[in-house]
Amino acid sequence: MSNLGIDASDGSGSFTAYVAEPEGPARGAIVVIQEIFGVNPGIRKKCDAWAAKGYVALAPDLFWRLEPGIELDPDVPAQLQQAFDWMNRFDQGKGIEDLEAAIKAARGKLGSRSVGVVGYCLGGRLAFMCATRTDSDATVCYYGVGIDNLLGEKHAIANPVLLHVAGADHFVTPDIQAKMHEALDDHPKVTIFDYPGEDHGFAAEMGARRSEKAAELADARTAAFFAEHIG
Template sequence: MSTTSRWIDIPAGNESFGGYLALPKGGKGPAVIILQEIFGVNSHIRSVADQYAQDGYVALAPDVFWRVQPRVELTYDGADRDKGIELMQKLKIEDAVTDVGYAAAALRALPEVTGKVAAIGYCFGGRLAYLAAAQGSLDGAIAYYGGGIQNSLDEAAKIKVPMQFHYGELDAHIPLSAVGQVQERFAGRTDADFHIYANADHGFNCSDRASYNQHAAALAHGRTLTFLGERL
C-alpha cells in the first residue's frame, strides 16, 4: 500500500477518542474526515480513508461511537445490524456533532494538513456531516445517503460552506420525497450539489454490501473528488 495509516488519539475536552488516520504518499495535503455508517470504523470505512489518502488527502475516520462503545466493528446484516442501530440510538447526536468538530481541530493541528478540512459521511455519517457543517467546524461537507437530513432542515440556513449530496433512487430509507425536501431547502444556492443515482439503493458506495452499485459508486467518487478539488 502506498499510504501510511495508524490510529491516533483525538483530544476531546478532558478526554480523547480514537481515529483511523491515512496519510497520502506525498505526506501532506488537504484533509477529509470520513464519517462512518452505524457499523463503526470497520474494514470498509478504513478502506475509504485509504482511498482518499491515495487521492492525495489526509484522511481521518473518527470513532464516532466511542462514547457508547469504543472501536466497534460490525458487519452489515443480522445481529450486527441490530447492534449498530442500538448504538446509534444510544448516542446523543449533539455529542457526535461535537466530536466531528474535535476531529476537524485535530486535523488542523497536524503538520501534514496543508489545506482545508471537509467531511465525507455515509448514511448516519452523512447526517453528521450535514450537522457538523451547520455547526461551522468544516470547510465543506459531502453526504452520501444521509438519513434523516430532511428532519433537520432548520439547520440548513446555518450552513455557510459548500455541500454535496448523493442519493440512490431506489433507497427505501430515504424516499425521493425526502430528497426533494432537502433539495427545496437548498434551492437557489450555488454551493450545493445534488446527485441522484438511477437503479442505486441505500449503501451503494459500499462494496461489502449487497446493495453495492459499482457504476454509482464510481460516478459519486469522481464527483466527490471534483467537488473537493474545485470547492476546497
C-alpha cells in the first residue's frame, strides 16, 4: 500500500491516490471512487480487497481541490454533516477530469492492460459519468445518486456497466429507480441488479449502514463482472 501522485489535467496542481497492489502480476487495474466521506478506511479497505484478488486498485482523493486528505465517518453525526457540506461544494466536472487522469495513470504508470471503475454513493454517480465520458473499460455503480439526471448520456456508453440499486434507498426513490430501469434495461451494455428492502450504503465496508448479505451478493457480482471484463 502506498500513495501515488497524479498531475491534474488542467495544470492546477496534483493530487494523491491510495494504491494497493497485488503480490504477483496484476490482472488489470480498478479505480475505486470515494463516497462523500473521502478516501477513508472503508475505501482503503475496498482497495486492499481488490489487490488481494490480483488487481492494482487506486482511490484518488477527489476532494483535494477543496481540502486534501478529507476522511470522515458516516456514523458520527457531525462528520456526516461535514460530508454533505463538502459534497455541495464539490465540482463534479473537475472530479471527472481527475478520474480520467487517474485512469490514465493506472494505464501508464502502473502498466495496466485494462482499467475498471467502481464507485459508491457520490462515487456511483461519478462512475456512471466515467462510463459516458471516459474510456474506462468496465464500470460498476453502487447506489449512485442522481443517475436519472444523466440518462440522456446513455448513448455514449461503449463498455460494460453494472448498476447495484438499493430498493429502499432514501436518496433514490422508487420513481427514480423506475426511470433508470425504463432508460437502461434494454441497453446492450448495461446490467441492473435490484436489492429490495436495502438502503443507501448497504455495501459499505464498515459501520452501521452495512447489510452483510446484500453486500456480499453485490460484491460477488462485481467480482465476477470485473473478472470477465478486466484483464
